[in-house]
Amino acid sequence: MERWKQYGALGALFAVALAAGLWGFRATGGALPWAKRSARALQRGGSEGGGSLVDLGRGIVVAGPIRKGGLVVEFLGLVVLLLVVGVALYVYAGRRPGGAA
Amino acid sequence: MAHIHLGEGSFPLWALALWTLVGAGLIGVVTYRIRKGGIETQQIALAGIGAAASFAVFQLNLPVWGGIHMNLTGLVGILAGPALGALIALVVNVFSAALGHGAVGLLGANTLVNASEAVVAYYAFRTLVRMDWDTFPASAGAATVGLSTGAVLMGVIIVVSGVNGSALPRADLTVAVAGLVGLNLGVAVVEGLLTGFVVQFLASVRPDLLALADRGDDAAGVTA
Numbered sequence: 001m002e003r004w005k006q007y008g009a010l011g012a013l014f015a016v017a018l019a020a021g022l023w024g025f026r027a028t029g030g031a032l033p034w035a036k037r038s039a040r041a042l043q044r045g046g047s048e049g050g051g052s053l054v055d056l057g058r059g060i061v062v063a064g065p066i067r068k069g070g071l072v073v074e075f076l077g078l079v080v081l082l083l084v085v086g087v088a089l090y091v092y093a094g095r096r097p098g099g100a101a
Numbered sequence: 102m103a104h105i106h107l108g109e110g111s112f113p114l115w116a117l118a119l120w121t122l123v124g125a126g127l128i129g130v131v132t133y134r135i136r137k138g139g140i141e142t143q144q145i146a147l148a149g150i151g152a153a154a155s156f157a158v159f160q161l162n163l164p165v166w167g168g169i170h171m172n173l174t175g176l177v178g179i180l181a182g183p184a185l186g187a188l189i190a191l192v193v194n195v196f197s198a199a200l201g202h203g204a205v206g207l208l209g210a211n212t213l214v215n216a217s218e219a220v221v222a223y224y225a226f227r228t229l230v231r232m233d234w235d236t237f238p239a240s241a242g243a244a245t246v247g248l249s250t251g252a253v254l255m256g257v258i259i260v261v262s263g264v265n266g267s268a269l270p271r272a273d274l275t276v277a278v279a280g281l282v283g284l285n286l287g288v289a290v291v292e293g294l295l296t297g298f299v300v301q302f303l304a305s306v307r308p309d310l311l312a313l314a315d316r317g318d319d320a321a322g323v324t325a
Binding site: 006013014017 | 110117121232233234235238241242246277279280281283285287288289290
């Protein structure tokens, strides 16, 4: 394909994406609300990740919205379901011809 | 680039289960295909390098447009292929969530978003190369299209799921999320250009890594 067509198409793609970006920048209030949240998430990760890798005293912490929303039973059910599916897949993979286990 | 930064418990339980199952299904299919088809040694090396680069750049909050981070998933997809690209998306998200960057409960959704970027970028790049595009416009365009796909998918996932505790009606949430998607499309241009330069350089010094050894258009000018 001729080079001017390639770069013309690329330029058009960039123009559309940049126009969308400019609109998004304005529509989100200068992107600051999301940016602040993102920055907080990164900083929180840094501060909370600074402890020991294994902390038996901390126990298992279920996220607040699940705990406070009364969804702990449903959450545990989902965890058990995923565990059962995982074990079943492991056993299946080991028994099928050519399986690794 | 596209990455859902909402905290734990932001999505309703059904949505969390849905995206986790779809994400696990995608990883299952990819793992099965890799197991059946096998992978070449150099692809494993590229995948390792891609995962490390993607993870590192994931954590860098750039002070552009209020604060963004890049993913390099388009580059990863072009270099490592769609299957390994999807696995790299999972690995990078697991490590990022372990640092508090992205919720653990949203691993399925975020893996889908980032895997879609790698997969679409790969196939777009291959299509453009078949159409006899030069390496730079092909890789820059493919990465931009891939990253834009991920941004749109991210918006769809958030709007379909809804956000627990949000005071915004669904229509207002859609508008707010559309703004975020638009913002990501703009940033996709920056990452697309970066990807274009990296792939162009790699095509110049090691065209075999990109399966471009039979193309002679980029081989001149740079030697390793």
